[in-house]
Amino acid sequence: MTIDSNLETLPPISVLHREIPALAGINKYQHHQTQCIYVHSGVLAIITEHGRYFIPPQQAIIIPDELIHELLAKTEVKLSIFYFIAEESTHLPTHPQVITVDPLLTALMNESLQISNDYLWESSDGRLLRLIRDKLSQAKVLDTFLPYPKDSRLTNITERLLKHPSLKSDLNFWGKFVNASPRTLSRVFKKETNITYSEWRQRLNIQITIKHLSLGDSINSIAELLGYESSSAFIYMFRKQMGVSPSQFLKN
Incomplete structure:
Protein backbone atom coordinates (compact mmCIF):
# COMPACT_ATOMS: atom_id res chain seq x y z
CA MET A 1 0.00 0.00 0.00
CA ALA A 139 5.42 18.13 23.15
CA LYS A 140 6.72 15.72 25.78
CA VAL A 141 8.24 12.36 24.88
CA LEU A 142 6.27 9.15 25.40
CA ASP A 143 8.82 6.34 25.66
CA THR A 144 7.28 3.28 23.99
CA PHE A 145 10.46 2.36 22.11
CA LEU A 146 11.63 -1.26 22.08
CA PRO A 147 15.30 -1.42 20.99
CA TYR A 148 16.50 -4.31 18.86
CA PRO A 149 19.89 -5.90 19.63
CA LYS A 150 22.21 -6.98 16.82
CA ASP A 151 24.17 -9.81 18.46
CA SER A 152 22.94 -13.13 17.04
CA ARG A 153 22.68 -14.69 20.50
CA LEU A 154 20.42 -11.89 21.63
CA THR A 155 18.30 -11.86 18.50
CA ASN A 156 17.66 -15.59 18.99
CA ILE A 157 16.25 -14.68 22.40
CA THR A 158 14.26 -11.58 21.47
CA GLU A 159 12.69 -13.14 18.38
CA ARG A 160 11.29 -15.93 20.52
CA LEU A 161 10.00 -13.48 23.10
CA LEU A 162 8.30 -11.41 20.41
CA LYS A 163 6.43 -14.54 19.32
CA HIS A 164 5.86 -15.92 22.83
CA PRO A 165 5.72 -12.98 25.29
CA SER A 166 4.43 -15.12 28.16
CA LEU A 167 7.77 -16.94 28.43
CA LYS A 168 9.30 -16.17 31.83
CA SER A 169 12.77 -17.56 31.13
CA ASP A 170 15.66 -15.67 32.71
CA LEU A 171 19.20 -15.24 31.41
CA ASN A 172 20.29 -18.46 33.10
CA PHE A 173 17.85 -20.36 30.89
CA TRP A 174 18.71 -18.38 27.76
CA GLY A 175 22.43 -18.84 28.43
CA LYS A 176 22.01 -22.60 27.99
CA PHE A 177 19.86 -22.01 24.92
CA VAL A 178 22.42 -19.83 23.09
CA ASN A 179 25.58 -21.28 24.69
CA ALA A 180 26.67 -18.15 26.57
CA SER A 181 26.99 -17.26 30.24
CA PRO A 182 24.24 -15.16 31.85
CA ARG A 183 26.86 -12.55 32.72
CA THR A 184 27.93 -12.25 29.08
CA LEU A 185 24.34 -11.98 27.87
CA SER A 186 23.58 -9.32 30.47
CA ARG A 187 26.64 -7.27 29.49
CA VAL A 188 26.00 -7.48 25.75
CA PHE A 189 22.29 -6.78 26.16
CA LYS A 190 22.99 -3.56 28.07
CA LYS A 191 25.70 -2.54 25.60
CA GLU A 192 23.52 -3.00 22.52
CA THR A 193 20.17 -1.71 23.80
CA ASN A 194 21.14 0.66 26.65
CA ILE A 195 18.66 -1.15 28.90
CA THR A 196 18.74 -4.40 30.87
CA TYR A 197 17.12 -7.64 29.82
CA SER A 198 14.47 -7.16 32.51
CA GLU A 199 13.71 -3.63 31.27
CA TRP A 200 13.48 -4.91 27.70
CA ARG A 201 10.93 -7.50 28.76
CA GLN A 202 8.88 -4.82 30.49
CA ARG A 203 8.94 -2.60 27.41
CA LEU A 204 7.75 -5.50 25.28
CA ASN A 205 4.92 -6.06 27.75
CA ILE A 206 4.00 -2.36 27.57
CA GLN A 207 3.74 -2.47 23.78
CA ILE A 208 1.58 -5.60 23.86
CA THR A 209 -0.60 -4.04 26.57
CA ILE A 210 -1.16 -0.88 24.52
CA LYS A 211 -2.34 -2.96 21.57
CA HIS A 212 -4.76 -5.06 23.59
CA LEU A 213 -6.10 -2.13 25.58
CA SER A 214 -6.93 -0.47 22.26
CA LEU A 215 -8.77 -3.62 21.20
CA GLY A 216 -10.88 -3.47 24.36
CA ASP A 217 -9.41 -6.55 26.04
CA SER A 218 -9.77 -6.82 29.82
CA ILE A 219 -6.93 -6.26 32.27
CA ASN A 220 -7.22 -9.87 33.44
CA SER A 221 -6.94 -11.30 29.93
CA ILE A 222 -3.90 -9.14 29.12
CA ALA A 223 -2.20 -10.15 32.37
CA GLU A 224 -2.81 -13.81 31.54
CA LEU A 225 -1.52 -13.34 27.98
CA LEU A 226 1.73 -11.92 29.34
CA GLY A 227 2.15 -14.70 31.88
CA TYR A 228 1.48 -12.73 35.06
CA GLU A 229 0.22 -14.75 38.00
CA SER A 230 -2.15 -11.96 39.03
CA SER A 231 -3.65 -8.84 37.50
CA SER A 232 -2.31 -6.79 40.43
CA ALA A 233 1.29 -7.72 39.55
CA PHE A 234 0.63 -6.78 35.94
CA ILE A 235 -0.93 -3.43 36.94
CA TYR A 236 2.07 -2.70 39.20
CA MET A 237 4.46 -3.29 36.28
CA PHE A 238 2.46 -1.06 33.95
CA ARG A 239 2.13 1.74 36.49
CA LYS A 240 5.86 1.61 37.24
CA GLN A 241 6.71 1.95 33.54
CA MET A 242 4.03 4.40 32.39
CA GLY A 243 3.17 6.35 35.54
CA VAL A 244 -0.52 5.41 35.39
CA SER A 245 -2.54 2.21 35.60
CA PRO A 246 -3.69 0.46 32.39
CA SER A 247 -7.27 1.68 32.90
CA GLN A 248 -6.08 5.26 33.47
CA PHE A 249 -3.86 5.06 30.40
CA LEU A 250 -6.79 3.96 28.26
CA LYS A 251 -9.04 6.67 29.70
CA ASN A 252 -6.39 9.34 29.10
Missing part, protein backbone atom coordinates in the same frame (compact mmCIF):
# COMPACT_ATOMS: atom_id res chain seq x y z
CA THR A 2 1.06 3.62 -0.47
CA ILE A 3 0.48 6.49 1.92
CA ASP A 4 2.44 9.34 0.35
CA SER A 5 1.07 11.21 -2.63
CA ASN A 6 3.12 13.54 -4.81
CA LEU A 7 4.50 15.88 -2.16
CA GLU A 8 6.45 18.12 -4.53
CA THR A 9 3.37 20.13 -5.48
CA LEU A 10 2.08 20.49 -1.91
CA PRO A 11 2.52 23.51 0.39
CA PRO A 12 5.31 23.83 3.03
CA ILE A 13 3.13 21.96 5.55
CA SER A 14 0.69 19.46 4.13
CA VAL A 15 -1.62 16.89 5.67
CA LEU A 16 -3.12 13.63 4.46
CA HIS A 17 -5.69 11.43 6.20
CA ARG A 18 -5.74 7.66 5.89
CA GLU A 19 -7.45 4.54 7.26
CA ILE A 20 -5.39 1.35 7.37
CA PRO A 21 -6.78 -2.12 8.07
CA ALA A 22 -5.25 -4.26 10.82
CA LEU A 23 -1.92 -5.89 9.91
CA ALA A 24 -1.55 -3.85 6.72
CA GLY A 25 1.54 -1.72 6.29
CA ILE A 26 4.49 -0.65 4.21
CA ASN A 27 7.85 -2.39 4.01
CA LYS A 28 11.10 -0.45 4.18
CA TYR A 29 10.67 3.00 2.68
CA GLN A 30 11.68 6.61 3.29
CA HIS A 31 10.39 10.07 2.50
CA HIS A 32 12.13 13.36 1.79
CA GLN A 33 10.27 15.47 4.35
CA THR A 34 10.00 15.33 8.11
CA GLN A 35 6.77 13.59 8.98
CA CYS A 36 4.39 13.51 11.92
CA ILE A 37 1.86 10.70 12.12
CA TYR A 38 -1.05 11.31 14.50
CA VAL A 39 -3.11 8.24 15.38
CA HIS A 40 -6.79 9.13 15.82
CA SER A 41 -7.69 5.55 16.73
CA GLY A 42 -5.97 2.16 16.82
CA VAL A 43 -2.31 1.31 17.41
CA LEU A 44 0.48 1.90 14.91
CA ALA A 45 3.99 0.42 14.87
CA ILE A 46 6.96 2.13 13.24
CA ILE A 47 9.99 -0.13 12.84
CA THR A 48 13.56 0.99 12.12
CA GLU A 49 16.83 -0.91 12.13
CA HIS A 50 17.25 0.09 15.77
CA GLY A 51 13.89 -1.04 17.12
CA ARG A 52 10.12 -0.70 17.22
CA TYR A 53 7.99 2.28 18.24
CA PHE A 54 4.35 1.86 19.29
CA ILE A 55 2.01 4.83 18.87
CA PRO A 56 -1.14 4.53 21.01
CA PRO A 57 -4.47 6.12 20.11
CA GLN A 58 -4.46 9.94 20.15
CA GLN A 59 -0.66 10.12 20.29
CA ALA A 60 1.87 10.86 17.56
CA ILE A 61 5.34 10.09 16.25
CA ILE A 62 7.85 12.39 14.57
CA ILE A 63 9.85 10.70 11.80
CA PRO A 64 12.81 12.65 10.35
CA ASP A 65 13.36 12.87 6.63
CA GLU A 66 15.27 10.13 4.79
CA LEU A 67 14.89 7.61 7.64
CA ILE A 68 14.31 4.08 6.33
CA HIS A 69 11.46 2.54 8.27
CA GLU A 70 8.49 0.21 8.12
CA LEU A 71 4.88 0.95 9.03
CA LEU A 72 2.48 -1.64 10.43
CA ALA A 73 -1.05 -1.19 11.71
CA LYS A 74 -1.34 -3.42 14.79
CA THR A 75 -5.12 -2.82 14.75
CA GLU A 76 -7.40 -0.90 12.41
CA VAL A 77 -5.94 2.60 12.36
CA LYS A 78 -7.16 6.06 11.45
CA LEU A 79 -4.36 8.56 11.12
CA SER A 80 -3.34 11.99 9.91
CA ILE A 81 0.08 12.46 8.34
CA PHE A 82 1.70 15.89 8.42
CA TYR A 83 4.64 16.66 6.12
CA PHE A 84 7.08 19.50 6.77
CA ILE A 85 9.63 20.87 4.35
CA ALA A 86 13.08 21.51 5.83
CA GLU A 87 12.39 25.17 6.63
CA GLU A 88 9.30 24.19 8.65
CA SER A 89 10.90 21.36 10.63
CA THR A 90 13.93 23.05 12.15
CA HIS A 91 12.57 22.75 15.71
CA LEU A 92 11.22 19.22 15.38
CA PRO A 93 13.14 16.14 16.65
CA THR A 94 15.91 14.87 14.39
CA HIS A 95 15.38 11.22 15.40
CA PRO A 96 12.19 9.16 15.71
CA GLN A 97 10.22 10.17 18.77
CA VAL A 98 6.79 9.22 20.07
CA ILE A 99 5.20 12.26 21.72
CA THR A 100 2.26 12.91 24.00
CA VAL A 101 -0.57 14.92 22.47
CA ASP A 102 -2.30 17.21 24.97
CA PRO A 103 -5.99 18.20 24.67
CA LEU A 104 -5.25 21.42 22.78
CA LEU A 105 -3.06 19.66 20.22
CA THR A 106 -5.67 16.91 19.92
CA ALA A 107 -8.30 19.53 19.07
CA LEU A 108 -5.96 21.09 16.48
CA MET A 109 -5.27 17.69 14.92
CA ASN A 110 -8.99 16.98 14.66
CA GLU A 111 -9.59 20.41 13.13
CA SER A 112 -7.00 19.60 10.44
CA LEU A 113 -9.37 16.96 9.08
CA GLN A 114 -11.19 19.82 7.34
CA ILE A 115 -8.08 21.10 5.53
CA SER A 116 -7.39 20.36 1.87
CA ASN A 117 -3.90 20.89 0.52
CA ASP A 118 -4.92 23.64 -1.89
CA TYR A 119 -5.17 26.02 1.07
CA LEU A 120 -3.42 29.41 1.01
CA TRP A 121 -0.29 29.64 3.20
CA GLU A 122 -1.44 32.89 4.84
CA SER A 123 -4.99 31.66 5.40
CA SER A 124 -6.49 30.44 8.67
CA ASP A 125 -5.75 26.86 7.55
CA GLY A 126 -2.09 27.76 7.09
CA ARG A 127 -2.00 29.36 10.54
CA LEU A 128 -3.60 26.25 12.03
CA LEU A 129 -0.93 23.99 10.53
CA ARG A 130 1.86 26.29 11.72
CA LEU A 131 0.36 26.19 15.23
CA ILE A 132 0.34 22.37 15.08
CA ARG A 133 4.02 22.50 14.09
CA ASP A 134 4.82 24.76 17.05
CA LYS A 135 2.91 22.57 19.50
CA LEU A 136 4.65 19.45 18.19
CA SER A 137 8.04 21.01 18.89
CA GLN A 138 7.02 21.53 22.54
Whole structure:
Protein backbone atom coordinates (compact mmCIF):
# COMPACT_ATOMS: atom_id res chain seq x y z
CA MET A 1 0.00 0.00 0.00
CA THR A 2 1.06 3.62 -0.47
CA ILE A 3 0.48 6.49 1.92
CA ASP A 4 2.44 9.34 0.35
CA SER A 5 1.07 11.21 -2.63
CA ASN A 6 3.12 13.54 -4.81
CA LEU A 7 4.50 15.88 -2.16
CA GLU A 8 6.45 18.12 -4.53
CA THR A 9 3.37 20.13 -5.48
CA LEU A 10 2.08 20.49 -1.91
CA PRO A 11 2.52 23.51 0.39
CA PRO A 12 5.31 23.83 3.03
CA ILE A 13 3.13 21.96 5.55
CA SER A 14 0.69 19.46 4.13
CA VAL A 15 -1.62 16.89 5.67
CA LEU A 16 -3.12 13.63 4.46
CA HIS A 17 -5.69 11.43 6.20
CA ARG A 18 -5.74 7.66 5.89
CA GLU A 19 -7.45 4.54 7.26
CA ILE A 20 -5.39 1.35 7.37
CA PRO A 21 -6.78 -2.12 8.07
CA ALA A 22 -5.25 -4.26 10.82
CA LEU A 23 -1.92 -5.89 9.91
CA ALA A 24 -1.55 -3.85 6.72
CA GLY A 25 1.54 -1.72 6.29
CA ILE A 26 4.49 -0.65 4.21
CA ASN A 27 7.85 -2.39 4.01
CA LYS A 28 11.10 -0.45 4.18
CA TYR A 29 10.67 3.00 2.68
CA GLN A 30 11.68 6.61 3.29
CA HIS A 31 10.39 10.07 2.50
CA HIS A 32 12.13 13.36 1.79
CA GLN A 33 10.27 15.47 4.35
CA THR A 34 10.00 15.33 8.11
CA GLN A 35 6.77 13.59 8.98
CA CYS A 36 4.39 13.51 11.92
CA ILE A 37 1.86 10.70 12.12
CA TYR A 38 -1.05 11.31 14.50
CA VAL A 39 -3.11 8.24 15.38
CA HIS A 40 -6.79 9.13 15.82
CA SER A 41 -7.69 5.55 16.73
CA GLY A 42 -5.97 2.16 16.82
CA VAL A 43 -2.31 1.31 17.41
CA LEU A 44 0.48 1.90 14.91
CA ALA A 45 3.99 0.42 14.87
CA ILE A 46 6.96 2.13 13.24
CA ILE A 47 9.99 -0.13 12.84
CA THR A 48 13.56 0.99 12.12
CA GLU A 49 16.83 -0.91 12.13
CA HIS A 50 17.25 0.09 15.77
CA GLY A 51 13.89 -1.04 17.12
CA ARG A 52 10.12 -0.70 17.22
CA TYR A 53 7.99 2.28 18.24
CA PHE A 54 4.35 1.86 19.29
CA ILE A 55 2.01 4.83 18.87
CA PRO A 56 -1.14 4.53 21.01
CA PRO A 57 -4.47 6.12 20.11
CA GLN A 58 -4.46 9.94 20.15
CA GLN A 59 -0.66 10.12 20.29
CA ALA A 60 1.87 10.86 17.56
CA ILE A 61 5.34 10.09 16.25
CA ILE A 62 7.85 12.39 14.57
CA ILE A 63 9.85 10.70 11.80
CA PRO A 64 12.81 12.65 10.35
CA ASP A 65 13.36 12.87 6.63
CA GLU A 66 15.27 10.13 4.79
CA LEU A 67 14.89 7.61 7.64
CA ILE A 68 14.31 4.08 6.33
CA HIS A 69 11.46 2.54 8.27
CA GLU A 70 8.49 0.21 8.12
CA LEU A 71 4.88 0.95 9.03
CA LEU A 72 2.48 -1.64 10.43
CA ALA A 73 -1.05 -1.19 11.71
CA LYS A 74 -1.34 -3.42 14.79
CA THR A 75 -5.12 -2.82 14.75
CA GLU A 76 -7.40 -0.90 12.41
CA VAL A 77 -5.94 2.60 12.36
CA LYS A 78 -7.16 6.06 11.45
CA LEU A 79 -4.36 8.56 11.12
CA SER A 80 -3.34 11.99 9.91
CA ILE A 81 0.08 12.46 8.34
CA PHE A 82 1.70 15.89 8.42
CA TYR A 83 4.64 16.66 6.12
CA PHE A 84 7.08 19.50 6.77
CA ILE A 85 9.63 20.87 4.35
CA ALA A 86 13.08 21.51 5.83
CA GLU A 87 12.39 25.17 6.63
CA GLU A 88 9.30 24.19 8.65
CA SER A 89 10.90 21.36 10.63
CA THR A 90 13.93 23.05 12.15
CA HIS A 91 12.57 22.75 15.71
CA LEU A 92 11.22 19.22 15.38
CA PRO A 93 13.14 16.14 16.65
CA THR A 94 15.91 14.87 14.39
CA HIS A 95 15.38 11.22 15.40
CA PRO A 96 12.19 9.16 15.71
CA GLN A 97 10.22 10.17 18.77
CA VAL A 98 6.79 9.22 20.07
CA ILE A 99 5.20 12.26 21.72
CA THR A 100 2.26 12.91 24.00
CA VAL A 101 -0.57 14.92 22.47
CA ASP A 102 -2.30 17.21 24.97
CA PRO A 103 -5.99 18.20 24.67
CA LEU A 104 -5.25 21.42 22.78
CA LEU A 105 -3.06 19.66 20.22
CA THR A 106 -5.67 16.91 19.92
CA ALA A 107 -8.30 19.53 19.07
CA LEU A 108 -5.96 21.09 16.48
CA MET A 109 -5.27 17.69 14.92
CA ASN A 110 -8.99 16.98 14.66
CA GLU A 111 -9.59 20.41 13.13
CA SER A 112 -7.00 19.60 10.44
CA LEU A 113 -9.37 16.96 9.08
CA GLN A 114 -11.19 19.82 7.34
CA ILE A 115 -8.08 21.10 5.53
CA SER A 116 -7.39 20.36 1.87
CA ASN A 117 -3.90 20.89 0.52
CA ASP A 118 -4.92 23.64 -1.89
CA TYR A 119 -5.17 26.02 1.07
CA LEU A 120 -3.42 29.41 1.01
CA TRP A 121 -0.29 29.64 3.20
CA GLU A 122 -1.44 32.89 4.84
CA SER A 123 -4.99 31.66 5.40
CA SER A 124 -6.49 30.44 8.67
CA ASP A 125 -5.75 26.86 7.55
CA GLY A 126 -2.09 27.76 7.09
CA ARG A 127 -2.00 29.36 10.54
CA LEU A 128 -3.60 26.25 12.03
CA LEU A 129 -0.93 23.99 10.53
CA ARG A 130 1.86 26.29 11.72
CA LEU A 131 0.36 26.19 15.23
CA ILE A 132 0.34 22.37 15.08
CA ARG A 133 4.02 22.50 14.09
CA ASP A 134 4.82 24.76 17.05
CA LYS A 135 2.91 22.57 19.50
CA LEU A 136 4.65 19.45 18.19
CA SER A 137 8.04 21.01 18.89
CA GLN A 138 7.02 21.53 22.54
CA ALA A 139 5.42 18.13 23.15
CA LYS A 140 6.72 15.72 25.78
CA VAL A 141 8.24 12.36 24.88
CA LEU A 142 6.27 9.15 25.40
CA ASP A 143 8.82 6.34 25.66
CA THR A 144 7.28 3.28 23.99
CA PHE A 145 10.46 2.36 22.11
CA LEU A 146 11.63 -1.26 22.08
CA PRO A 147 15.30 -1.42 20.99
CA TYR A 148 16.50 -4.31 18.86
CA PRO A 149 19.89 -5.90 19.63
CA LYS A 150 22.21 -6.98 16.82
CA ASP A 151 24.17 -9.81 18.46
CA SER A 152 22.94 -13.13 17.04
CA ARG A 153 22.68 -14.69 20.50
CA LEU A 154 20.42 -11.89 21.63
CA THR A 155 18.30 -11.86 18.50
CA ASN A 156 17.66 -15.59 18.99
CA ILE A 157 16.25 -14.68 22.40
CA THR A 158 14.26 -11.58 21.47
CA GLU A 159 12.69 -13.14 18.38
CA ARG A 160 11.29 -15.93 20.52
CA LEU A 161 10.00 -13.48 23.10
CA LEU A 162 8.30 -11.41 20.41
CA LYS A 163 6.43 -14.54 19.32
CA HIS A 164 5.86 -15.92 22.83
CA PRO A 165 5.72 -12.98 25.29
CA SER A 166 4.43 -15.12 28.16
CA LEU A 167 7.77 -16.94 28.43
CA LYS A 168 9.30 -16.17 31.83
CA SER A 169 12.77 -17.56 31.13
CA ASP A 170 15.66 -15.67 32.71
CA LEU A 171 19.20 -15.24 31.41
CA ASN A 172 20.29 -18.46 33.10
CA PHE A 173 17.85 -20.36 30.89
CA TRP A 174 18.71 -18.38 27.76
CA GLY A 175 22.43 -18.84 28.43
CA LYS A 176 22.01 -22.60 27.99
CA PHE A 177 19.86 -22.01 24.92
CA VAL A 178 22.42 -19.83 23.09
CA ASN A 179 25.58 -21.28 24.69
CA ALA A 180 26.67 -18.15 26.57
CA SER A 181 26.99 -17.26 30.24
CA PRO A 182 24.24 -15.16 31.85
CA ARG A 183 26.86 -12.55 32.72
CA THR A 184 27.93 -12.25 29.08
CA LEU A 185 24.34 -11.98 27.87
CA SER A 186 23.58 -9.32 30.47
CA ARG A 187 26.64 -7.27 29.49
CA VAL A 188 26.00 -7.48 25.75
CA PHE A 189 22.29 -6.78 26.16
CA LYS A 190 22.99 -3.56 28.07
CA LYS A 191 25.70 -2.54 25.60
CA GLU A 192 23.52 -3.00 22.52
CA THR A 193 20.17 -1.71 23.80
CA ASN A 194 21.14 0.66 26.65
CA ILE A 195 18.66 -1.15 28.90
CA THR A 196 18.74 -4.40 30.87
CA TYR A 197 17.12 -7.64 29.82
CA SER A 198 14.47 -7.16 32.51
CA GLU A 199 13.71 -3.63 31.27
CA TRP A 200 13.48 -4.91 27.70
CA ARG A 201 10.93 -7.50 28.76
CA GLN A 202 8.88 -4.82 30.49
CA ARG A 203 8.94 -2.60 27.41
CA LEU A 204 7.75 -5.50 25.28
CA ASN A 205 4.92 -6.06 27.75
CA ILE A 206 4.00 -2.36 27.57
CA GLN A 207 3.74 -2.47 23.78
CA ILE A 208 1.58 -5.60 23.86
CA THR A 209 -0.60 -4.04 26.57
CA ILE A 210 -1.16 -0.88 24.52
CA LYS A 211 -2.34 -2.96 21.57
CA HIS A 212 -4.76 -5.06 23.59
CA LEU A 213 -6.10 -2.13 25.58
CA SER A 214 -6.93 -0.47 22.26
CA LEU A 215 -8.77 -3.62 21.20
CA GLY A 216 -10.88 -3.47 24.36
CA ASP A 217 -9.41 -6.55 26.04
CA SER A 218 -9.77 -6.82 29.82
CA ILE A 219 -6.93 -6.26 32.27
CA ASN A 220 -7.22 -9.87 33.44
CA SER A 221 -6.94 -11.30 29.93
CA ILE A 222 -3.90 -9.14 29.12
CA ALA A 223 -2.20 -10.15 32.37
CA GLU A 224 -2.81 -13.81 31.54
CA LEU A 225 -1.52 -13.34 27.98
CA LEU A 226 1.73 -11.92 29.34
CA GLY A 227 2.15 -14.70 31.88
CA TYR A 228 1.48 -12.73 35.06
CA GLU A 229 0.22 -14.75 38.00
CA SER A 230 -2.15 -11.96 39.03
CA SER A 231 -3.65 -8.84 37.50
CA SER A 232 -2.31 -6.79 40.43
CA ALA A 233 1.29 -7.72 39.55
CA PHE A 234 0.63 -6.78 35.94
CA ILE A 235 -0.93 -3.43 36.94
CA TYR A 236 2.07 -2.70 39.20
CA MET A 237 4.46 -3.29 36.28
CA PHE A 238 2.46 -1.06 33.95
CA ARG A 239 2.13 1.74 36.49
CA LYS A 240 5.86 1.61 37.24
CA GLN A 241 6.71 1.95 33.54
CA MET A 242 4.03 4.40 32.39
CA GLY A 243 3.17 6.35 35.54
CA VAL A 244 -0.52 5.41 35.39
CA SER A 245 -2.54 2.21 35.60
CA PRO A 246 -3.69 0.46 32.39
CA SER A 247 -7.27 1.68 32.90
CA GLN A 248 -6.08 5.26 33.47
CA PHE A 249 -3.86 5.06 30.40
CA LEU A 250 -6.79 3.96 28.26
CA LYS A 251 -9.04 6.67 29.70
CA ASN A 252 -6.39 9.34 29.10
